[in-house]
Amino acid sequence: MRRMLLACALLAPLAANAACPDEAAVARMAAALTSGQPAEPFPGLSMADAECARDKLVPLLVPAFGQPVGYKVGAASQAVQQRFGLAGPVYGVIFTSSVAAKSGATLTLTPQVAGLGVEADLLVRVKDAGINTAGSDAVAILRHLDQVIPFIELPRGGIAGKVDGPILVSANVSARLGVVGEPIPVAATAEFAARLGLMTVTFTDNGKEVARVPGSVLLGHPLNAVAYLVGDLAKSGKVLKAGDIVSLGGFAPSVPAQAGHAYAQRYEGLTAQPVTVEVRFQ
Numbered sequence: 001m002r003r004m005l006l007a008c009a010l011l012a013p014l015a016a017n018a019a020c021p022d023e024a025a026v027a028r029m030a031a032a033l034t035s036g037q038p039a040e041p042f043p044g045l046s047m048a049d050a051e052c053a054r055d056k057l058v059p060l061l062v063p064a065f066g067q068p069v070g071y072k073v074g075a076a077s078q079a080v081q082q083r084f085g086l087a088g089p090v091y092g093v094i095f096t097s098s099v100a101a102k103s104g105a106t107l108t109l110t111p112q113v114a115g116l117g118v119e120a121d122l123l124v125r126v127k128d129a130g131i132n133t134a135g136s137d138a139v140a141i142l143r144h145l146d147q148v149i150p151f152i153e154l155p156r157g158g159i160a161g162k163v164d165g166p167i168l169v170s171a172n173v174s175a176r177l178g179v180v181g182e183p184i185p186v187a188a189t190a191e192f193a194a195r196l197g198l199m200t201v202t203f204t205d206n207g208k209e210v211a212r213v214p215g216s217v218l219l220g221h222p223l224n225a226v227a228y229l230v231g232d233l234a235k236s237g238k239v240l241k242a243g244d245i246v247s248l249g250g251f252a253p254s255v256p257a258q259a260g261h262a263y264a265q266r267y268e269g270l271t272a273q274p275v276t277v278e279v280r281f282q
């Protein structure tokens with residue numbers, strides 16, 4: 001009994017500190033994330049607290065980032081999960097700013113996006129609400145998608161100090177900007193599903209290869225990110241709807257965006273000819 005009481009006494013301060021951040025604290029984080037200043041992390045977060053903070057934060061980002069257009073799956077590769085101490089992927093919300101720039105754009109590194117990253121990614125667009133009951137079969141998921149969209153994500157962490165999984169989630173998984181290529185129509189076939197998993201994604205910085213990975217690096221198959229997202233959203237009563245855009249995750253860790261650098265991402269094997277999406281910074 002004495003040992004039990006001692007254990008409870010030791011755990012009590014942790015329990016007391018673990019709570020969803022209040023509105024004032026979330027507002028301070030939103031102000032930092034939208035101004036380009038380092039945001040102070042919320043202390044002692046559980047994952048539930050982090051998700052609560054994210055849900056409070058997203059509406060406060062809308063005036064600067066635009067309306068929500070869908071979701072991003074973060075930590076979709078094992079290497080990133082290990083980096084943040086996560087057992088699986090997480091998600092955040094993406095905004096119109098995430099999909100506003102087109103391939104070939106030249107973007108300016110302003111103080112508001114200090115610390116911006118560049119990350120190889122891929123988008124899909126939801127065709128109808130049947131996606132929420134499609135399960136985990138790749139072809140079944142494809143029946144409820146209408147586009148695959150080449151995508152370079154431009155995340156910005158913006159958090160001061162060390163970032164773990166809950167802190168990452170509380171800051172909306174670093175969603176900020178992005179660059180989109182020409183949409184590819186979806187074919188709900190086993191062949192198209194296989195091509196998504198077998199394709200090679202190559203990412204370059206000023207022509208120098210940074211990463212070359214198969215599509216399967218994302219959770220074994222890129223569409224597994226959709227199945228994960230549907231399941232995680234359902235836990236809080238949320239669903240995907242027609243027109244929602246889903247960022248499937250980073251094929252490789254992001255690199256810092258640098259002025260004077262051009263970044264290109266090439267997908268080989270997804271379509272008859274390789275597809276490329278590019279962005280340059282000044």
